[in-house]
Amino acid sequence: MDNYEAVIGLEVHVELHTKTKAFCSCPNEFGKEPNTNVCPICLGLPGVLPVINEALLEYAIRAGLALNCEIAAFSKFDRKNYYYPDLPKNYQISQYDLPLCRNGYLDIEVNGATRRIGITRVHMEEDAGKLVHGEGGADYSLVDLNRAGVPLLEIVSEPDIRTPEEAKAYLEKLKSILSYIDVSDCKMEEGSLRCDANISVRPAGTDILNPKTEIKNMNSFRAVQRALEAEIKRQCAVWAAGGTVESETRAWDENKGTTVPMRSKEEASDYRYFPDPDLVPIVISPDRVSRIRRELPELPDARARRFTSEYGLSAYDAGVLTASRALADFYEACARNYRDPKLVSNWVTGEFLRLVNARNLEIRDVKLTPAHLVEMLELIDKGTISGKIAKTVFEEMFDTGKRAEEIVKEKGLVQISDEGELSRIVEEVVTANPGVVADYRNGKEKAFAFLVGQVMKATKGKANPQLVNRLLKERI
Amino acid sequence: MEIYDLTAHELAEYIQKGELSAEEVTRAVFSRIQEVEEDVQAYVTLTEEKAYAQARHVDEQRRAGKKLGPLAGIPVGIKDNMCTKGIRTTCSSRILENFVPPYNATVVEKLEAAGAVMTGKLNMDEFAMGSSTENSAFFPTRNPWDLNCVPGGSSGGPAAAVAAGEAVYALGSDTGGSIRQPASLCGIVGMKPTYGLVSRYGLVAFASSLDQIGPFTKDVRDCALVLNLIAGHDPMDSTSAPNPVPDYTSFLTGDIKGVKIGVPREFFGEGLDPRVAETVRNAIDKLADLGAIVEECSFPYAEYALPVYYIIAPAEASSNLARYDGVCYGYRAVPEKGEKYDIIEMYMKTRSEGFGAEVKRRIMLGTYALSSGYYDAYYLKALKVRTLIKDDFARLFENYDVLVSPTSPTPAFRLGEKAGDPLTMYLSDIYTIPVNLAGIPALSVPCGFVDGLPVGLHLMGPAFGEGIILKVAYAYEQNTSYHRARPPLQGREKVKASGKTSGGR
Numbered sequence: 001m002d003n004y005e006a007v008i009g010l011e012v013h014v015e016l017h018t019k020t021k022a023f024c025s026c027p028n029e030f031g032k033e034p035n036t037n038v039c040p041i042c043l044g045l046p047g048v049l050p051v052i053n054e055a056l057l058e059y060a061i062r063a064g065l066a067l068n069c070e071i072a073a074f075s076k077f078d079r080k081n082y083y084y085p086d087l088p089k090n091y092q093i094s095q096y097d098l099p100l101c102r103n104g105y106l107d108i109e110v111n112g113a114t115r116r117i118g119i120t121r122v123h124m125e126e127d128a129g130k131l132v133h134g135e136g137g138a139d140y141s142l143v144d145l146n147r148a149g150v151p152l153l154e155i156v157s158e159p160d161i162r163t164p165e166e167a168k169a170y171l172e173k174l175k176s177i178l179s180y181i182d183v184s185d186c187k188m189e190e191g192s193l194r195c196d197a198n199i200s201v202r203p204a205g206t207d208i209l210n211p212k213t214e215i216k217n218m219n220s221f222r223a224v225q226r227a228l229e230a231e232i233k234r235q236c237a238v239w240a241a242g243g244t245v246e247s248e249t250r251a252w253d254e255n256k257g258t259t260v261p262m263r264s265k266e267e268a269s270d271y272r273y274f275p276d277p278d279l280v281p282i283v284i285s286p287d288r289v290s291r292i293r294r295e296l297p298e299l300p301d302a303r304a305r306r307f308t309s310e311y312g313l314s315a316y317d318a319g320v321l322t323a324s325r326a327l328a329d330f331y332e333a334c335a336r337n338y339r340d341p342k343l344v345s346n347w348v349t350g351e352f353l354r355l356v357n358a359r360n361l362e363i364r365d366v367k368l369t370p371a372h373l374v375e376m377l378e379l380i381d382k383g384t385i386s387g388k389i390a391k392t393v394f395e396e397m398f399d400t401g402k403r404a405e406e407i408v409k410e411k412g413l414v415q416i417s418d419e420g421e422l423s424r425i426v427e428e429v430v431t432a433n434p435g436v437v438a439d440y441r442n443g444k445e446k447a448f449a450f451l452v453g454q455v456m457k458a459t460k461g462k463a464n465p466q467l468v469n470r471l472l473k474e475r476i
Numbered sequence: 477m478e479i480y481d482l483t484a485h486e487l488a489e490y491i492q493k494g495e496l497s498a499e500e501v502t503r504a505v506f507s508r509i510q511e512v513e514e515d516v517q518a519y520v521t522l523t524e525e526k527a528y529a530q531a532r533h534v535d536e537q538r539r540a541g542k543k544l545g546p547l548a549g550i551p552v553g554i555k556d557n558m559c560t561k562g563i564r565t566t567c568s569s570r571i572l573e574n575f576v577p578p579y580n581a582t583v584v585e586k587l588e589a590a591g592a593v594m595t596g597k598l599n600m601d602e603f604a605m606g607s608s609t610e611n612s613a614f615f616p617t618r619n620p621w622d623l624n625c626v627p628g629g630s631s632g633g634p635a636a637a638v639a640a641g642e643a644v645y646a647l648g649s650d651t652g653g654s655i656r657q658p659a660s661l662c663g664i665v666g667m668k669p670t671y672g673l674v675s676r677y678g679l680v681a682f683a684s685s686l687d688q689i690g691p692f693t694k695d696v697r698d699c700a701l702v703l704n705l706i707a708g709h710d711p712m713d714s715t716s717a718p719n720p721v722p723d724y725t726s727f728l729t730g731d732i733k734g735v736k737i738g739v740p741r742e743f744f745g746e747g748l749d750p751r752v753a754e755t756v757r758n759a760i761d762k763l764a765d766l767g768a769i770v771e772e773c774s775f776p777y778a779e780y781a782l783p784v785y786y787i788i789a790p791a792e793a794s795s796n797l798a799r800y801d802g803v804c805y806g807y808r809a810v811p812e813k814g815e816k817y818d819i820i821e822m823y824m825k826t827r828s829e830g831f832g833a834e835v836k837r838r839i840m841l842g843t844y845a846l847s848s849g850y851y852d853a854y855y856l857k858a859l860k861v862r863t864l865i866k867d868d869f870a871r872l873f874e875n876y877d878v879l880v881s882p883t884s885p886t887p888a889f890r891l892g893e894k895a896g897d898p899l900t901m902y903l904s905d906i907y908t909i910p911v912n913l914a915g916i917p918a919l920s921v922p923c924g925f926v927d928g929l930p931v932g933l934h935l936m937g938p939a940f941g942e943g944i945i946l947k948v949a950y951a952y953e954q955n956t957s958y959h960r961a962r963p964p965l966q967g968r969e970k971v972k973a974s975g976k977t978s979g980g981r
Contacts, residue, residue, distance in 0.1 A: 040579045044799045046572065046680040047559045047581060051714050079795050081846070085819060090798035139816075143803060272846035274855060277685035277792055279714050 023050030042149035044088030064101030118158030333370035367401030480641035498549025548591030553643035571830030581678020598633030628658030653908025660932025671915035675710030733767030743881035794842030802826035
């Protein structure tokens with residue numbers, strides 16, 4: 001396998017969260033009763049006509065620019081014809097030979113190295129409905145058209161990706177950029193981002209193009225990475241055994257951990273694309289493109305660079321903090337109001353993210369505010385609480401949204417800095433542990449830490465650690 | 477003259493003056509329907525109750541002193557491919573036989589807002605594919621001038637209904653001549669407006685880049701009035717033009733002195749019935765007598781219009797008609813007891829049973845033309861030639877205000893005469909098709925008879941040149957009397973003897 005390298009291209013579909021659907025005025029919403037979020041247009045009833053949602057165009061141009069694409073001055077919609085019960089018109093309004101955006105790229109970082117992955121095209125299309133198969137053992141399928149007509153972007157990468165890890169990094173970066181520009185929430189698990197992969201392998205260092213397979217049915221970034229790993233292994237084994245990889249579509253089987261054949265290329269459909277006569281060509285003025293470009297927010301790469309220079313963060317921390325716009329915003333709101341931005345970074349990349357993940361939250365749903373975090377850091381500075389106690393306070397703030405001071409008061413967590421009281425406790429600890437004290441005096445540094453621990457235990461962690469250190473050292 | 481023989485503008489005047497109520501007019505039209513419908517068979521669905529309710533509403537408004545619109549209270553028939561909320565809309569197809577739309581086409585909304593009285597839904601060739609209305613899945617409509625003849629198509633129902641007094645005016649659709657050819661064959665006025673002038677929202681699509689809704693009327697003034705009502709931008713139709721709409725009656729001056737009229741010689745070639753040619757030539761002489769400047773001209777790409785049309789229209793149709801699959805609405809094939817269909821079988825049976833032969837033929841033609849490997853040679857080539865045809869027209873309209881030709885190469889033909897030969901049937905639209913390809917407006921106005929069957933004069937104008945077309949047509953009509961002739965419904969006994977063709981209503 002070491003003698004082979006993979007050639008991978010990804011085809012990503014993202015749902016845009018416009019207010020209304022792509023070609024009708026139904027709300028673009030999820031979770032309604034089946035077939036209630038529909039109208040004659042998205043149902044494809046006889047006689048209806050599509051009218052493009054201007055927001056779709058706006059979002060698509062924004063995405064194209066954020067992905068460094070050229071925006072076509074002249075573009076059009078085409079019909080992709082195929083029969084499927086979740087497709088009410090039996091054609092999908094899509095874009096074929098004149099996509100809105102072309103020739104873009106995004107940069108990924110894997111193992112410390114930056115690689116640029118080309119983006120062939122970004123085009124607009126409408127989503128189909130959903131089939132519900134054999135519910136309650138039924139021998140029929142049901143159609144839910146609530147999703148029919150939801151606007152999608154199809155983002156096609158160049159076959160520049162070489163490893164499954166890069167594929168995952170590409171998806172993470174894509175998600176980060178699209179969330180930054182607020183066009184999609186890109187949740188693969190919820191289907192608002194879907195990914196198919198084209199993959200072939202070849203002897204490392206050559207530029208042979210071997211037959212490729214298309215991998216479908218991957219439901220998370222992790223699944224994409226695993227599926228590609230499995231597929232590389234499979235293809236390498238086929239070549240190594242003197243066989244030939246067949247051009248075909250395969251499905252990722254999460255349970256088996258392998259890809260399985262779906263259909264061969266001979267079974268591929270002829271989509272009979274032709275320009276949709278119901279929609280007029282899309283003409284985009286340079287002024288409109290410049291306006292949208294001006295209105296783009298600072299994107300993750302630029303923001304990470306600024307974080308390293310402005311706040312003195314490491315490239316790694318800056319990358320973690322800027323991967324999500326909400327996280328970067330949270331960080332920056334704290335960092336701007338606190339003397340030590342690096343300390344803020346430690347808290348945000350550390351405790352904050354740990355709790356976000358542990359509680360399975362979205363950053364925007366976190367109750368803790370940046371101002372409250374800054375207040376807590378200032379309490380540490382003032383010596384009101386210790387850094388250790390702060391972790392407890394922080395978790396409580398995170399879960400309840402209460403201010404640090406309030407929590408400290410409620411739980412009696414104020415740090416003990418009373419020298420008289422601490423001296424008394426130190427005396428007790430030293431008396432109770434003569435052996436350990438002797439060890440320390442014989443040069444065992446670890447023994448000292450044990451004694452500090454005993455003091456902290458006796459004070460339920462509230463003792464001022466610097467003071468304990470000094471008092472202990474003085475005593476023994 | 478009977479009430480049902482009057483034009484819309486004549487009836488509107490009576491209604492506005494209070495000399496006739498909308499209800500009386502409606503009753504006159506429905507009793508005419510009662511009298512002749514068995515022979516003509518123009519209607520797929522009658523909406524008598526709704527019509528009376530609408531008529532009474534107009535009468536109430538008049539009594540309340542409200543100002544009535546120019547067509548308020550006038551009975552109108554709608555071709556059965558325009559969606560009518562709560563009233564089935566079949567396209568004369570088995571596949572939509574029981575389809576009841578939950579919404580109104582924009583033109584229907586406009587009619588309702590204007591106080592129109594809807595008599596019902598009119599027969600047509602299935603999905604507007606045909607030139608004789610014999611492709612209706614339910615029954616053929618007959619020509620009121622000779623019941624053994626076809627009324628033309630695809631809007632045979634609207635044309636026959638207006639000619640026979642079963643509606644005062646009607647709305648049809650024209651993809652390759654489907655308004656103008658039946659208007660010509662039934663001796664009435666029919667107009668296909670500029671593509672984009674009238675909203676297509678709610679018109680069941682045949683070929684989206686060619687379809688256009690237009691009026692069938694008894695004279696040119698009615699045509700201008702109906703156009704006033706239905707024209708205008710619609711945000712629900714992306715292809716609808718934003719142009720402001722003039723008052724089309726303002727063009728009805730009767731004066732055409734100095735108007736330049738071109739006569740493309742290619743429209744008088746092989747296949748044209750010499751008696752029709754003579755009738756049309758006489759009409760052109762009449763225009764010259766009225767002061768128009770008439771010149772022969774050339775339209776070199778005319779001969780390519782028919783083949784181009786029979787690539788583009790079926791290609792679009794193959795995609796437009798894909799939605800009739802039995803999944804969400806319309807006809808669905810049901811398996812025999814104990815049998816089960818998988819999805820592919822359900823699709824195939826539904827569409828095999830639901831569509832008629834001509835529709836299937838065109839779906840196959842269009843699917844073929846769009847298939848990979850054939851697209852460039854057929855569809856793309858056709859689009860290029862379509863541009864050449866557009867350019868041809870544009871060049872001619874630099875020199876001429878209107879172009880004239882026969883509307884149809886022959887008068888009405890007998891039922892069954894061309895039914896077995898699609899190619900011969902397609903030639904029936906040879907003069908009307910180029911107009912749809914170029915998207916320009918054209919009108920057919922009665923200009924004489926051949927053996928008692930009407931002949932139409934075809935007037936073509938530049939895009940959004942409806943005004944000049946109406947001006948010329950009006951001047952011609954005011955100096956002739958063909959538009960006042962009413963059909964004799966001859967051949968009635970014969971039809972009676974042969975029995976009713978088929979049911980379906």
